[in-house]
Amino acid sequence: MGFRENLLQKVHIDRLADQVLRSLRPADPPQRIDRAAMQDLLDLGDYEHRHERDLDLYFRITDGGGKQLIVVLDNELKLYHTTVEDVVLRKSPTVKEMVSIRNAIKILNDKDVVVSSKSDTLRRLQTELIDALDLSYTPADIEAFEADGRQALQNGYADGVTEVLTLLAEVLGYAKAPKAFQIPHHHVWGAMVKNEGIEIQMGPIVLFSLVHLTLRMVKQPISTLDKAALTRFQQVIRGEAQADLEGPAVFTALKEQVLAQKPRIINPKAE
Structure with missing residues (x-):
């Protein structure tokens, strides 16, 4: 495979x-x-x-x-x-x-x-x-993800967008959003850090609306203890503030993040 x-x-x-x-x-x-x-x-x-x-x-x-x-x-x-x-x-x-x-x-x-x-x-x-799986990849593999994601988004194919985002999130180690960042009728992924106590930091955050089929990214990490940042995040969700990236550009940003990683393998085996 x-x-x-x-x-x-x-x-x-x-x-x-x-x-x-x-x-x-x-x-x-x-x-x-x-x-x-x-x-x-x-x-x-x-x-x-x-x-x-x-x-x-x-x-x-x-x-x-x-x-x-x-x-x-x-x-x-x-x-x-x-x-x-x-x-x-x-x-x-x-x-x-x-x-x-x-x-x-x-x-x-x-x-x-x-x-x-x-x-x-x-x-x-x-x-x-x-x-038992070979999880090494090449730039061409990730570029294919980007192309497929862009095509699925353009065609309004929600399952296709979700699959590509799931794969890119897996490669990047992004997690599904905890309760504080969950949004109804959205898939939300992001880089997540749990700090001492109840604080959780998440970002970059990728948001895909299953209703409007819109794709957005908030680049800066947001803390659950930062009320101002959480307020702005809610404004982005409601369309009252602009996300850092929207549409196909999100796939390009995710691709670039993946290609900047080394080594190009997921869960590498110990030699």
């Missing part, structure tokens, strides 16, 4: 991981893991699926001794390094198996075979999937 396809795949992986992570957060009453999203992530990897008793297991062989990395798809989301038979014994034992003292010890204590659980397992899988 080319850079665009690989980057879209990374965005897809990150979104699925975020879905699963939200379902793992403590809640009252406790919520169940987003099984569908987690299953999609596992399917993207080279894990094989096997149903044993009441367990959904995803595994791959890691050594010649028969041991495997095995993810049990349940609310604990444990990753084991052992055999399928051992996991089945520990997670879903029969009455006959529980009679054995040796088995009982295994069932009560799995620290010797558990590699990770819950969010740690999720992040491990997410990293594995992203590391």
Whole structure:
């Protein structure tokens, strides 16, 4: 796959991981893991699926001794390094198996075979999937983003504009706007810094209106503690003040920011 396809795949992986992570957060009453999203992530990897008793297991062989990395798809989301038979014994034992003292010890204590659980397992899988992607790019790749974005904006194709902005934001490390900068019926991205306390700085900020199909950029970072800057930001949103850049020029500015970055790779692997 080319850079665009690989980057879209990374965005897809990150979104699925975020879905699963939200379902793992403590809640009252406790919520169940987003099984569908987690299953999609596992399917993207080279894990094989096997149903044993009441367990959904995803595994791959890691050594010649028969041991495997095995993810049990349940609310604990444990990753084991052992055999399928051992996991089945520990997670879903029969009455006959529980009679054995040796088995009982295994069932009560799995620290010797558990590699990770819950969010740690999720992040491990997410990293594995992203590391398998070639996320290096050339100036031509980014120039193609600019051209596609300009064309989509000219044609009033909101989904096309959103996709290109999503990709450019991914390359630049821009985040989706926190609550203080969110606007109804807009997609908002920007470079974000969380300072001590409650202060958040965001900027440059890119705003795309899904209603009017207008694209704007505010270049200067805005602090959530700077009332004057926030007031001007609201004026830009309402059309009472002009943004620093508007229309296709926003794509050009984003392209130039990307091309000024080095190295030209996202999430470079450690050598």
